[in-house]
Amino acid sequence: MLKANTSALIELPSIMYNAGNQGFGFKMTTRQATSLRGVEFHSTKFMYEGLDYVPQHNNYYELRNMRSSSLVWTELAFSYARTFRQVSDQHWSFGITVKKIQGMGGAIVNVPYANYVVLNDSTLATEELDANLSYALPLDYTSNNYTDQYGLSLGNGWAVDIGLLFQKKRDGNGLVSFKRPCEQGWSSYKHKLGISILDLGYTSLKDNAVQYTFDNAQTYWPGINNFNPDNITEMTAEINTRYGHSLEADATKFNIGLPTAISIQYEWHPPSYWFFNLTVIHPMPVFKNSIIRPTQILFAPRFEKRMFEISFPISLYEWTRGRVGLAVRFLNLTVGTDYFSSWTGFTDLYGSD
Numbered sequence: 001m002l003k004a005n006t007s008a009l010i011e012l013p014s015i016m017y018n019a020g021n022q023g024f025g026f027k028m029t030t031r032q033a034t035s036l037r038g039v040e041f042h043s044t045k046f047m048y049e050g051l052d053y054v055p056q057h058n059n060y061y062e063l064r065n066m067r068s069s070s071l072v073w074t075e076l077a078f079s080y081a082r083t084f085r086q087v088s089d090q091h092w093s094f095g096i097t098v099k100k101i102q103g104m105g106g107a108i109v110n111v112p113y114a115n116y117v118v119l120n121d122s123t124l125a126t127e128e129l130d131a132n133l134s135y136a137l138p139l140d141y142t143s144n145n146y147t148d149q150y151g152l153s154l155g156n157g158w159a160v161d162i163g164l165l166f167q168k169k170r171d172g173n174g175l176v177s178f179k180r181p182c183e184q185g186w187s188s189y190k191h192k193l194g195i196s197i198l199d200l201g202y203t204s205l206k207d208n209a210v211q212y213t214f215d216n217a218q219t220y221w222p223g224i225n226n227f228n229p230d231n232i233t234e235m236t237a238e239i240n241t242r243y244g245h246s247l248e249a250d251a252t253k254f255n256i257g258l259p260t261a262i263s264i265q266y267e268w269h270p271p272s273y274w275f276f277n278l279t280v281i282h283p284m285p286v287f288k289n290s291i292i293r294p295t296q297i298l299f300a301p302r303f304e305k306r307m308f309e310i311s312f313p314i315s316l317y318e319w320t321r322g323r324v325g326l327a328v329r330f331l332n333l334t335v336g337t338d339y340f341s342s343w344t345g346f347t348d349l350y351g352s353d
Contacts, residue, residue: 159201
């Protein structure tokens with residue numbers, strides 16, 4: 001069964017203010033995320049080989065719980081963190097980030113159930129289709145050209161990140177004297193343990209948004225190999241007509257949940273320049289149409305000094321795919337990848353960054 005994810009982000013310069021035992025921050029980020037789950041092997045085979053793949057002709061196939069969500073959004077993030085308890089060398093702090101979400105475009109394709117048969121290289125028959133198709137894009141659907149009619153946002157929402165951190169300090173209670181804000185220096189620790197919830201929230205897309213719902217729809221579609229619409233309006237009109245659905249949308253608003261996850265981090269810092277970090281990230285989709293973040297387990301040894309740093313992240317992706325990365329920092333410039341092994345050609349390519 002096929003699983004796929006994509007993600008990207010562009011971060012603008014951020015602002016931070018440190019006032020001793022508390023800190024404030026602001027940043028603006030544009031992000032993209034897509035998740036795809038539940039695509040069966042027979043469907044991927046037709047996608048790759050085409051409908052003229054004879055070994056799968058005249059066989060009935062089923063899809064169950066296939067779901068895909070994709071979203072591009074900008075977030076305005078306001079952060080606050082505070083140390084709330086210090087006892088001897090034990091240091092407790094928490095942080096929260098509240099994010100205003102501006103949805104720039106998104107789409108959903110959910111298929112709770114479908115069965116189909118490809119009779120030949122040009123004919124598809126579907127006996128039952130339960131599905132949902134939703135999209136909101138900054139496009140003129142009759143020409144597929146970009147439009148600024150709706151501005152930079154097609155909807156909005158809210159999200160939050162919450163975290164708790166415990167540190168075992170090496171230098172007593174870890175307090176470093178300072179006179180001015182943001183002057184407080186770093187204090188060493190023996191180890192630290194953190195837990196956080198990431199991207200708990202959603203965006204509601206309501207401008208240029210359409211939603212079509214198919215319930216027990218059927219079709220017999222000869223000539224599907226010639227289906228080559230010129231724009232999105234033609235595509236949806238043909239699909240709706242073939243499956244007996246009205247050309248009118250069932251709704252003009254829908255929600256997409258952000259890729260919510262729970263993260264646990266542990267880092268050990270022996271008396272040296274070495275640090276050893278273990279991080280587990282597990283998806284925690286909250287909303288019906290949430291983007292599903294991939295499961296990741298990451299072990300990252302790193303050698304860190306003031307002017308130079310090198311790390312070797314080793315990760316397990318979705319419980320099955322091992323990855324090896326490499327990152328180097330000189331002063332404030334860092335270059336690296338979590339998946340250096342994908343560039344070597346020694347292993348099968350399942351992704352890259």
